[in-house]
Amino acid sequence: MDRAALALAVDIGGTKMAASLVSADGTVLGARSVPTLPGDAETVFAPLAGLIRETLAEASGRPVVGIGIGTAGPLDLVEATVSPVNILGWRDFPLAPRIAELAPGIPVRMAGDGMCAAVGEHWRGAARSVDDVIVLVVSTGVGGGLIQHGRLISGRTGNAGHIGHTVVDLDGDPCPCGGRGCVEGIASGPSMVAWARRQGWAGESAVDLAAAARDGDKVATQAFERAGRAVAAGIVSAAAIADLSLAVVGGGVSRAADVLLPPLRQAIAEHAKLGFLRDLAVAPAELGNAAGLVGAAALAFDPERYPSTLRLA
Template identity: 60%
Template sequence: MPQRTAGPLALAVDIGGTKMAAGLVTADGTVLAADRIATPRPAPGPDAAAEVWAGLRAMLERLTAAAGGRPITGVGTSTAGPFDLAGATVSPVNITAWRGFPLVDHLAEVVPGVPVRLAGDGVCAAIGEHWRGAGRGHDDLLVLVVSTGVGGGLIHGGRPFTGRSGNAGHVGHMVVDLAGEPCPCGGRGCVEALASGPSMVRYALREGWRPTGDGTARDLADAARGGHPVALAAFTRSADALAAGIVSAAAMCDLNQVVIGGGVAHAADLLFPPLKEALARYGRLGFLSGITLRPAHLGTDAGLIGAAALIHAPDPYWPATPTR
């Protein structure tokens, strides 16, 4: 339950392919109460979108009740992409039930009469880390979220750079292997197709790794720490793809600060050494050398805190997001 202290709250929402989270966040970025659910996986059909929304709505109603009458001044939302800022709809690659889903309008029904603001999960992670995390003091910054997918967000000149549709910085769908594997987005050779947790596991299974636990990226990390050569190769392969995407983004945007979060980044001891080596190998031009890597400081709360900043700190984070 949140503390009974003064000041308004933001209802922050973070939607991903594996989990959905929500929290009550204060104006200084403190998460007072939070809840998480596994992202629903309904069978395909006409009711699938509504089933996913029902799970999220129930969690949001629990949190609004937990506010205990303390004012909620807005709903900030971080979502996996792609999405349509102008139409305020979402079509996350890893939530197949939602295609053109009118998320902002649904959220407005839960907390009527307050702004509902939307940004991509990578953008919100970037905002969160810039506002209260590892990116403080760095106004030209790339933040990557390496998890079920690979999200990305850019801070340029102290402000989020989201582009025409709101999807700028989506490094996970930069093509780094022209003859590469299929990606969940429908393309081939994307960073996500090589570097995400599920992609790493698929590669390792194909190469002969046999899980001793739950068969997730966490299990793969345990095997790599134990010296399993295929598991180690999966992390090196992921690092190579991430490095290619990072260097390409740096060449385009002239940045040298990168923060990496997400579930796979919890294995920074396995990912960062080959990633730094690959960055040095790919970034041969002078302005691409010396890219600084930092692990995210906010952990799984980065998206929530970034989403809350859309409400609590609209300047400089508000201009690129829609409202209802």
């Protein structure tokens, strides 16, 4: 591949939308973002379209080999549409075709944002040397992506590896997906804060909750212990099904790794008793906020290694 080649990476979430040119070694070249606006489909899409046009213009004649899109889901790779839980204006929205219209002739590939984070950590991050790994993004929601035999597993509809909706408590709290007892309904930042406030904690955010836990607040500590157990249950279940050796934990809540990972690792040790699970390791993500963009770029640069994603020419 031409060393000057670039990919355009797009990362779409419920709070913001980011885009960047990314080089073939995974370097993110000046990411920029716009807020994800409320409103109808076109109101949401218009700022993204402007962002993509501006970012493509920065290539300055260097070849752009493809566009990779990581998006909040669910998504439908067959129809090339998205219906993100946290973007109400997009229901069955033809995201990939609309982006393809902005860059005629450039291949477009799309995957879930959790999948792109997994690809990013596998391509250039904490899972570089691991062939069988799940990557979790613990933030406003809990997403994930699955790598097996060194290749991305996308599944029948493009939603494989969605560990946030693994059920870990049959009688648990309602989850934003409409089910109950999901990992996301226990361990996402908003879910942790909501639970702590029901127990009498008076803070406002997951950042406040982490600070309180570090200061020894009992309820805040219990919130992170509860979340750590839920995430561990999801990890052990996924590892038992897919024979994994590593789980990488990233996302906003994971920045409180000092209070989240100890109860998580303790719970894994308590539950991962089968012989093939005893070496199951947990590691913090390395790429931070760039994981989704790096992974989206990898969809364009290395489609053989990260296959089964939507492709529009």
